[in-house]
Amino acid sequence: MKKEITFRLNRKDYTIEVDPGARMIDVLRDQLNLRGTKEGCGVGECGACTVVIDGKAVTSCLVSAAQMDGRDIMTVEGLSETEIGSILQKCFIQYGAVQCGYCTPGMLMSAYALLLHNDNPTREEIRDAIAGNLCRCTGYVQILDSIEKARDEYLAKA
Amino acid sequence: MRYKDYYSPNSLKEAEQLLKELDGPVTLLAGGTDIMVYAREDDRYQDHHIINIYGLPELQGIELKDDCIRIGAGVTHSEIEQSPIIQKYATVLADGCRTVGSLQIRNHATLAGNICNASPAADSLAPLAVLDAKVEVLRDGEMVLMPLYDVIVKPYRTSLSDRDLVTAVIVRRLPEDEITCFYKLGRRKALAISRMTITYVAHKADDGTVDDFNITAGAIFPRPMTFPDINEKLLGKKPDETILEDVARALGNKIPEITGIRKSTAYKQPVCSNLAARILKEKLLEV
């Protein structure tokens, strides 16, 4: 079964036909060829598939394609065109937050959603915002540090 | 996900119409954070009509009434957690919702969906129980109000039929000076499946006696329940150590009484009593 849905993705408008019961992550990766969003567990536990929908971080492995209809979506591919996103990306690289990189897109999206609503989060708030994102490599410290640096840089600019 | 067909109605009326007209099993999809996981395990929805009710305007919003709060079935855990109304008049529910899943799940999953999934480990259920929650259900064109206890009958089982549509959850509105507590014992901060939670609400009159009290434990009992016989122990009295320990012991004793003696009882019963004693004393003995 196919259904037409319309949404905004990375600041562009889309109207596409989808299987409404497909998973959002599969629509992004397989149908739209946006492979930045990663699948780890497929059951909502690792956060690798995190995207931002209407300003909120959501695990795209648990969202049904029909629920993308009418929404404003941001994935890691769109981040570099946003101010917060590009600062985050730069800081992640500069301060060693990326090792194997598998968790990185999800981490970036969670951090992006946080800074979108709170431009001066505490370390504790940052910790809470990425509590649903697992990283097997870094031990999280570098990730927390990088997000703090990005926050400082973003604040200094604003 | 395999399914028979898939509908995304634009209004509650349309959803109601579909429920009436469709033949065969129906699955209502709200956030879908449980259903999407089940659909990976097997093809249990392959003969089902899926009705996606996420985002229906009629199911949104949190409303403060004179003696209660009405939470629309489409309201997410994050919205509850951040709602000034809930924070002020039903704090335990905000606290319970805050520990569900991860932020990404709370941003998408609804409270009503959690009730319909009826997982005993859902952290929102114990707070709902102490708030005397009722579930508003659209059944055969009529709104019926059911106590939460009658909706969740055992783990992962509700008394709802697949034609019942939950439209709202209604909880008590507590006085602003109500003392409330939600305590969770788990492994990891985010996503920990609850091992046990303890929740209570209490109110002290001007003379220091307790005139409102309700306590329960979560992730322990097969359905959300509260215990008038335990509450009696504290009602009308000034809390002191002996009474609070008695209340805590009585709560622990409910575990073998209700779930029978199991291997885990030797762990759970004393942990429940000790934790309950600690958190009761913490908030009720001061001053």
Ligand code: FES
């Ligand atoms: S792949 Fe979605 S949370 Fe792990």
Ligand code: FES
């Ligand atoms: S960098 Fe490898 S999982 Fe995080």
